[in-house]
């Protein structure tokens with residue numbers, strides 16, 4: 001039996017319902033107050049703020065608008081900031097660490113507010129997240145951690161423990177040894193979200209031009225001269241919002257972000273009874289394995305979308321698909337004969353301290369490094385960087401004071417990824 005449907009697509013499943021916007025035909029203006037490079041959640045949320053403040057705003061993308069991670073992710077929405085409090089407090093101080101972690105919660109709530117205020121049609125739901133323990137030791141650790149109540153609990157997302165014997169109420173598998181549920185985590189349709197942001201940015205007056213790569217930037221009369229595939233434009237302010245697609249144009253940033261491929265497959269449509277068996281609560285799922293896997297039902301509850309960081313060498317979604325299918329069947333043996341209809345990938349941006357960074361370098365604003373969890377973070381900090389450009393105090397964030405680190409000998413090519421993935425794969429097989 002073949003693994004793929006006869007019309008297998010190597011582009012995001014989301015693009016079926018939210019097709020790429022038509023190629024823009026506008027010509028490049030001679031000047032703009034603000035030029036934003038990158039049209040994902042970061043760039044568009046920034047553009048909405050600068051355009052609404054009356055600054056002429058131009059968003060440029062080398063592909064179609066929203067083409068990067070922002071229309072190809074898993075659509076899980078959480079508080080997403082990865083660092084633990086204690087090591088963070090040691091590095092940046094107790095109060096600063098509290099402030100940073102609070103920003104994670106703010107980011108999750110921001111999506112909720114945005115959906116309500118802007119009346120977004122993006123299949124947003126507070127689905128909750130089941131976090132599975134992939135072995136008995138991990139479950140024990142979860143229980144122990146839950147029992148250690150401390151005064152910083154308000155900075156954590158609320159959750160409850162799911163006993164091993166109750167796991168099937170959450171998920172139709174014996175793969176997990178119990179787990180925990182975060183009821184406040186949500187899910188959305190990334191493609192629709194990207195298009196809705198585009199609509200709002202344009203309504204606010206921003207001009208967006210796709211298929212227009214920025215190839216050079218020079219300082220010019222107190223502002224910037226930006227060279228693109230379609231000509232030159234002068235800007236007072238520049239925002240770099242290129243995240244995992246940050247290229248050689250920005251060497252300082254390239255040395256600070258680690259592009260990592262993330263891969264997803266979508267199954268062919270499944271019978272409703274099977275979906276009810278596999279994901280009875282329709283929560284999004286992640287688990288305690290070191291090598292991250294994330295999965296969910298599509299918004300119409302017809303398919304499973306199964307994602308993970310699987311490739312030892314990056315790039316080809318036809319090669320990653322059989323591996324993801326195998327991993328999916330380890331959790332759901334019921335899907336052994338189920339075919340894959342879509343397989344795709346994108347590049348997320350990790351950082352050396354697992355935190356996003358926002359600020360200004362060489363006169364240009366930047367915001368990036370969401371470490372694979374940018375639906376809420378890119379939106380929230382994208383808005384913040386837009387507010388910083390217009391000098392609005394609401395754009396301030398404790399994150400701005402955290403040093404954006406690089407490492408000696410790192411030039412933007414993560415040579416250490418393949419060995420670490422191999423180590424993680426091994427570790428996930430051990431009972432630790």
Ligand SMILES: Cc1cc2nc3c(=O)[nH]c(=O)nc-3n(C[C@H](O)[C@H](O)[C@H](O)COP(=O)(O)OP(=O)(O)OC[C@H]3O[C@@H](n4cnc5c(N)ncnc54)[C@H](O)[C@@H]3O)c2cc1C
Nearest residue numbers: 038040041042062068069070073074076214346373374375
């Ligand atoms: C497969 C996958 C699954 C994911 N799942 C989740 C998830 O479930 N939950 C979650 O929270 N996060 C997830 N993420 C991460 C999340 O999607 C990203 O963190 C977020 O979308 C980043 O948004 P952004 O606007 O900063 O960058 P992007 O959306 O990647 O946009 C950057 C843009 O910059 C453009 N660009 C780059 N260089 C230039 C240039 N020189 N000139 C013009 N344009 C340029 C690119 O073409 C690109 O469109 C996932 C990512 C991937 C790839």
